[in-house]
Every structure is written in C-alpha cells, then in structure tokens.
Amino acid sequence: MNTDANWKYRKLAHAYHRIGSGTTPRSEATEYYDELDGIPWVTTSELRENYIEKTKVNVTHLALADHSALRIYGPGSLMIAMYGATIGRLGIISVDAACNQACCVFEHSDEIENRYLFYWLLHRRADLISLSMGGGQPNLSQGLLKSERALCPPISKQKKIVAYLDQRCGEIDDLIAKKRNLLKLLAEKRSALITRAVTKGLNPNAPMKSSCIDWLGQVPAHWxxxxxxxxxxxxxxxxxxxxxxxxxxxxxxxxxxxxxxxxxxxxxxxxxxxxxxxxxxxxxxxxxxxxxxxxxxxxxxxxxxxxxxxxxxxxxxxxxxxxxxxxxxxxxxxxxxxxxxxxxxxxxxxxxxxxxxxxxxxxPPIDEQAAIVGEIKSGIEDIDKSRSLIERAIDRLTEYRAAIITKAVTGELEVT
Missing domain, CATH: 3.90.220.20 (DNA methylase specificity domains)
Structure with a gap:
C-alpha cells in the first residue's frame, strides 16, 4: 500500500456531488417508454465493464415527470449493479441517461476521476460483495457504497494511472479475446468431428446412398x-x-x-x-x-x-x-x-x-457404432486437452489483469 502523503483515502459520500439510483416505471404503461425517441434507461444487464451509449429500453419525459426517483445522470457517470446476478458489474454512460433501482450511480466528483473509481471498484469488488452477504441475496446497498473509502492520489496522477490501465488492460483483453476465439474454433471442430462420424462413418471409401432427406444428404449404403x-x-x-x-x-x-x-x-x-x-x-x-x-x-x-x-x-x-x-x-x-x-x-x-x-x-451395425464412438472419444480427448490449456491461459491472464489493477490503484506500481 502506498504511504505517499499525496495518496489519501476519500470517502465516496464526501467526494461525490451526487450518488443516486433510479426506478422502473410500470411496464404496462406504454406512455412511459419510447424505443425511438426516449431517454436511455440503463438496467444492470447492460453493465459489462463498458461504455454505454444506447440501451435496450428508453423512457419518456413523462416517465421522468411522474417518478421523482427517476433521474437523468450526465455523461461520464459511473454505474454499479447493487444486487442480482450482475452484482458488482460496472459501466460508464457516455450520454445523458436514467437507470433502474438496481444501479447505484456516481455522477461527478472534484476529487476522483470516475474512470479511476471504475478501476478502484474493480479492485474492491470481491471484498465489497463479501461484505454484502448479511441476509439472503447479496446486496451492495447505497449505504455500503457511499461508505467505501477509495485510496486516491492527486487528480493528475489518477489520470496517468487510468491511461496506463486502459492500455495494459486493453492489451490483456485482446489476448483473452483471441484465446476465447480459439475456444470457439475448438467447439466447432468438436461438433464437426461428431457430426461427420455419426453421419458418414469412419471409412471414406464406403459406398454411399441417398438418405432421401435433403438436409442429411448421402449416408453409408449399409446403414x-x-x-x-x-x-x-x-x-x-x-x-x-x-x-x-x-x-x-x-x-x-x-x-x-x-x-x-x-x-x-x-x-x-x-x-x-x-x-x-x-x-x-x-x-x-x-x-x-x-x-x-x-x-x-x-x-x-x-x-x-x-x-x-x-x-x-x-x-x-x-x-x-x-x-x-x-x-x-x-x-x-x-x-x-x-x-x-x-x-x-x-x-x-x-x-x-x-x-x-x-x-x-x-x-450402422452395432460393432461399427462402437468403433465410431471410440474414434469420437479419442478425438474429443485431444480437443479437450487443448481446451484445458487455453482455459488455464485465460485464467492466468485474468489474474494478471486483476493484479495490475490492484497494484496500480494502491500505489504499489509506480506509474509515470
């Protein structure tokens, strides 16, 4: 942890001009929703550690007038999911937008860059969720989030840390995306292996016949x-x-x-x-x-x-x-x-x-079925070995990404 006197803990409730949430207008009230010309309305399903410009649903000005809890937050506001399957997920809006009641919004601070807070909350996410486990489902209440104390250097340093993390995390995310694409290709290879074996057999020279089914095509003549x-x-x-x-x-x-x-x-x-x-x-x-x-x-x-x-x-x-x-x-x-x-x-x-x-x-004949099954299992075993190696590499990259974020926002890693 950084002991530099310029790094100070700041309680979010004191550092932010407005920390709020939103609400959900009645879904059956069609006058509250407008897909084409409304105000973007963020739900927690749209928080994916991303910038949000468009939302699946927009709300109308009438909805804002009829619901005091429904507010517009400015571009750059940071949102975090407080409960449900997406608890702890983050997003930053790039346009004026409202949100539902499951989002907590940090709109503006003179002391903390929202993108820096984004990385701080990523660093703290697991701990915050563990603190929210008091009752039934985990709940990151506004009270808990407002009481969070973020370790912050001066704004100029925060901007340098954000620029560094944006670049490094972007590079790591690109590597992870490439490896996930390899997993997708392996899954396609697996499906192709299975499909060919159970529809064409193992002998490429076997006599074929029409299956009389357009989408199935030819099959071995003795099947x-x-x-x-x-x-x-x-x-x-x-x-x-x-x-x-x-x-x-x-x-x-x-x-x-x-x-x-x-x-x-x-x-x-x-x-x-x-x-x-x-x-x-x-x-x-x-x-x-x-x-x-x-x-x-x-x-x-x-x-x-x-x-x-x-x-x-x-x-x-x-x-x-x-x-x-x-x-x-x-x-x-x-x-x-x-x-x-x-x-x-x-x-x-x-x-x-x-x-x-x-x-x-x-x-096919029962003995041929057994041979096909054996060949498929052998091929799948090789594919699964490759899949396991790639998944472990993704896990290591994910852990490395988290470690970089932690070191940067706690001052353990000097960013110039």
Missing amino acids: EVVSFKWRCQIPSGQVDPTEEEFGKLPLIAPDFIESGTGVLDEPPPAEQQGAISGKYHFAAGTVVYSKIRPLLAKVCISPFDALCSADMYPIIPSDSLDNNFLFFQLLSNHFTSFAVMESLRVAMPKVNRETLGAFPILI
Whole structure:
C-alpha cells in the first residue's frame, strides 16, 4: 500500500456531488417508454465493464415527470449493479441517461476521476460483495457504497494511472479475446468431428446412398435410416420426488449440462432442490435430452440412477442402437439443426415427443457404432486437452489483469 502523503483515502459520500439510483416505471404503461425517441434507461444487464451509449429500453419525459426517483445522470457517470446476478458489474454512460433501482450511480466528483473509481471498484469488488452477504441475496446497498473509502492520489496522477490501465488492460483483453476465439474454433471442430462420424462413418471409401432427406444428404449404403420412434423409447410414467427412495436420487435439470459437450455437473438430490412435482426415473447409462431451447444442445449420459424434470426426455434405445452412439447423434449438428427448425413452429422453442419421434436416426451395425464412438472419444480427448490449456491461459491472464489493477490503484506500481 502506498504511504505517499499525496495518496489519501476519500470517502465516496464526501467526494461525490451526487450518488443516486433510479426506478422502473410500470411496464404496462406504454406512455412511459419510447424505443425511438426516449431517454436511455440503463438496467444492470447492460453493465459489462463498458461504455454505454444506447440501451435496450428508453423512457419518456413523462416517465421522468411522474417518478421523482427517476433521474437523468450526465455523461461520464459511473454505474454499479447493487444486487442480482450482475452484482458488482460496472459501466460508464457516455450520454445523458436514467437507470433502474438496481444501479447505484456516481455522477461527478472534484476529487476522483470516475474512470479511476471504475478501476478502484474493480479492485474492491470481491471484498465489497463479501461484505454484502448479511441476509439472503447479496446486496451492495447505497449505504455500503457511499461508505467505501477509495485510496486516491492527486487528480493528475489518477489520470496517468487510468491511461496506463486502459492500455495494459486493453492489451490483456485482446489476448483473452483471441484465446476465447480459439475456444470457439475448438467447439466447432468438436461438433464437426461428431457430426461427420455419426453421419458418414469412419471409412471414406464406403459406398454411399441417398438418405432421401435433403438436409442429411448421402449416408453409408449399409446403414439404416429409420424414424427415432422405431428405435427409441421415452418413458411415460413419473414418480413422486417427495418419497424417500426418490428424494435421495440426483435430479438432473438442463442447467447442470454444459451446452454442446454433454458434460454433466453433479446435480444435488431431488430433496435438496425442493422438488415436489412428478419426475422421470431412470437407470445409470440412460441418455437424457433437454427438450427446451434445442439450440443449446443439452444432452448427457447419466452416470447414476437419477431423476429428471419434465423439461427433459430420458431415452431408452433398442438393442440395435448403442447409447453412446445415440448420445453423439443427439449432439450432432444435423440433429440440432433439425430440432431448432422444428421447434420454431411453436411459441416456446422446444422439441415435443412427436417431433423427436420423427427424427431420422442413423443406425450402422452395432460393432461399427462402437468403433465410431471410440474414434469420437479419442478425438474429443485431444480437443479437450487443448481446451484445458487455453482455459488455464485465460485464467492466468485474468489474474494478471486483476493484479495490475490492484497494484496500480494502491500505489504499489509506480506509474509515470
């Protein structure tokens, strides 16, 4: 920590001319909202450590007149999310704007540059959130934020620190963005590997035939193409999760499955999740598919006896279909495209039983299925190794970025 006499702690309540918030006009009152010609109205979902010029929703001058808590803040004002899923997220508005009640706004100070406060709050974010954990959900109250004491050098020094951090953090963010793009390319490679293997097989010289389905194209001549409903069964009976024997079983929900990979986070027992409505019960090794929002491609193989909600289908294949091969078909691009296309026919994107039953499933001989599954798993293992290395590199860069910010705003790093 810097001991220079020019660095002083300043309580935000004393340093700022105005620290405030906003409110939410009634959503059904259309006269309070104007998408084209209103005043930008910031919600916490738009706070992403960014500059904000446009918002998803604008409010009208009538809304301002009818709501004393709804105020306009000037360009350069700093906003922080006080609660909810975005707690601690930050943004700086570059135009006049209002906000909802979940934002705390620091408008102007003669002693603290808002961009410097932005970096100070990034440095302090984890500690501030831990201090807000008194009751149910974390809440960074205005009182807590107003009482925060920021260590500040003179304004001229603050500007130098901000310029330094903008440059260094920008460089680090560019590196992180490139690595995230590599992760995206690996995910595409994974999907392409799975899709090709389950639709074309492993032998590039195998005789091919028309599948008679435009979007599927040619398939190996010795493979069957049959409707899903003739080779797979979805149980219809449900069990009561409040009964002791079922309440202790893991309850799989879509949120526990990683999109596009089938990786399953271990779900808590049904009783811990407060389950009360009927659930599907199935044995270890069952393929489980989420019928909601099929673009997310959420499917897994359960490693244990478990339950799942009505938003998911446990699928039992016939003896002619390996459950791992079925799993990879449901992860393939051609199935996801089919499911998304069909789901658009209804208001809520989902795949109903009839749609799933009509899907043209591909069935090679059972020994060939095993070979394909083995080849896919081998390829995925290599991809996951690369993914793990990149994710660790991103973590290190993120930690380095945080360390630079901390050292700069506490004076440990001399910035000239």
